Amino acid sequence: MTNNLLRIKDLSVIYKTDLETVYAINGVSLSLNKGETLGLVGETGAGKTTLALSLLRLLPERTSKITCGEIMFKDKNILEMSAEEVRSIRGAQIAMIFQDPMTALNPVLTIGQQIGEAIELHSEDTNKEKIEKRVEEVLSLVGIEPVRKKDYPHQFSGGMKQRVVIAMALACEPDLIVADEPTTALDVTIQAQVLKMMRDLRDRLGTAMIMITHDLGIVAQICDNVAVMYAGNIVESGTAEDIFEGDEHHPYTIGLFNSIPDLENKTSRLKPIPGLMPDPTEIPIGCSFAPRCVHCMEICKTGKPTQYVNGSHSIVCNLFAEGGAK
C-alpha cells in the first residue's frame, strides 16, 4: 500500500442550465497523503466548494456534470462507484465539516441523535449502549460535556455548534475530513479555539484533512500543503513553506498576500487585486488570471500557461517558463 490517500486527476466540473454553462472546475489535479493537511485557498467563486462536494459526489444531480477526470480514494475511483458504495464511504471514510454550524445541524433532533446517526449507519455493531458511549466519547473529544448530548442545537452557542459539527465528522474516525470554511461563521476568538482543537485532534487521530478557506492565516496555522485556486484551476501549489516563504509566486498568490494587513510594514492602504474573477460562463482562452495580471504578456492571452515545477513547488504561469521574461 502506498501512503497516498487521495489523488484527483484532471477533474472538470460544469454546471449546466438552459441558459448557460458554468465552468466551475477546469482540470484540477492534486494529491494528498495519509495524515496530511491540504489548504485549499482562493477567493469566493474559485470552485473550492464544488471541488469538495465532488469528492463526496454531493453535487446537485440535475445541473452539475463531471466532464472528465478521476478521483482516486484509496486506489478506487469515487466517480465510478455505485450509489451504495459512495454512501458507505460518506461519513465513514470521508467526512465533511460544513461552513455554517447554524444551519448544518437539524434543529429538531438532539445533538446526540445527530452524532449517533453516522455511527449507527456505519458500524456493524448497532448496540445502542455502545453508540451512546461513542457519542459521549466524541463529545468529550471536542470539549463538550457528555451530559449535553440530550440538548438541541439551539441550546448551544455558535462555537459550540461548530464543535458538535466537528464531533459529527469525527464520529466514525474517517481517514479524510473535508472542512469547508469551518471557521468563517465564527468570531475571531472562537475561530482560534476551534482551529487549535482541530489541529490537536488531527495530530492525535492522524486524520488527513482538506481545509478550504480564503483566510491565509488559517492556512499558515494548520496546513502542511497549500493549493491556490483561481477560477477553477490550481494556479500554485506546494508545501506551506513554499507558499509562505518561497521566492517565486504566481502573480495571483502575490495579490492574495498583498491583500492582508502586515504588522511589520507600515502601509496606509492594502493592495487588493484589481478587477473581478472572470465570468465562469466564459473562461478566457489563455491564462484565466490574465485580465487582472500586472505581468500579463501576449502569450498569456492566447494559450494555456505552462507549469513550472521546482521541487515540491508548482506554479502554473508563463512568467517562470523557459525564456519567459520575469
Place this chain on the structure above:
Amino acid sequence: MDNRKKRTGSKFKETWRRYCKSPAAMIGLIIFIIMFLVAIFANQIVPYSDAVTQNAKERLMQPSLNNWFGTDAFGRSIFARIVHATPTSLFIGISVAVISLVIGGMIGISSAYFGGRYDDLMMRFIDVLSSIPGTLLSMVVVAVLGANMRNMIIAMVIARIRVSARVSRSAVFGTTSQEYIEAAKCGGSSDIRIMIKHIVPNIMGILLVDTTMSVSTSILQAASLSFLGLGVQPPTPEWGSMLNDARIYMRTAPHMMFFPGFAILLASLSISLVGDGLRDALDPRLKS
C-alpha cells in the same frame, strides 16, 4: 446540576411534562378521553335499543328528565343516539385523517424531496384528483366499491390525499435546501432515512395541525355522504347524519340540531387542542 438531572428523563416524560404546561391542551385531552370512554362504554351508558327503537308518540320532544337531549322525528332518544354514534364518528374522523396523512404525506414529502420529473408526475396526478370535486369523487368511489362504512372511509381518504400531499409538499420545501440535509447525506444516510429521520420531525407541527383540522371536516363530510345514502346506513346513528336529519325541523325542534352539532364541535375542538399541545410539546424550538 439539578437542571441537568431533570433533562435526563426519557423523551416521553419530557414531552409529557411540557404538554402538561398548557392548560388548553390539557382541557382538550380531558374532553377527548371522556369521548373515548363514552365510545368504549356506550352500551353500559345507555342500551343500543334506545338509539334505534322508534316511538311515534314521543316524536320531537323537548329535552326533559326522561329524554335528556330530547327526541328526534322518529321519537328516538337523541342522547342515546349521540352516545352510540360516538365510536362510529370518531373512528371515521380519525381514520380518514390519519390514513390520508400517511399516504398524502408520503407522496408530498417524496415529491418535494426528489423534485424533478418525479415531482411533476406526482403533482399532476394530484392535480387530476383535485380537478374532481371532493364529494363527487367520494361518491364515484363509493358507487364503484359499494356503500358501507369501510368503503366510505376509502373514498374519503382518496378525496383527501390531495390536500395532505400538497400541505406536506409545501412544508418540506423549506427544509430540503437546508445544509443539515446535505450534512446528513454527507454522513451516509439514504434518502428514505433522511426523509423519515430529518424531514418529518421538522414538519411535524404543520402535519399535526393539518391532521387535527381534517378530523372535524371528515366527520362532516361523512355526514353528507351518509345523507346521500352512501355511507353509514340508517338507522345506525352517526353525528353528521343526525345533523342532516335535523335540518328540516330547524324551526320547530332546534335541539335536534344543537346536540349532534355540539358533539362534533367538542370532538373537533378537543382534537385540535390536543394537536396544538402536541406540536408545542414536540417541537424543541419552542422549548423554554
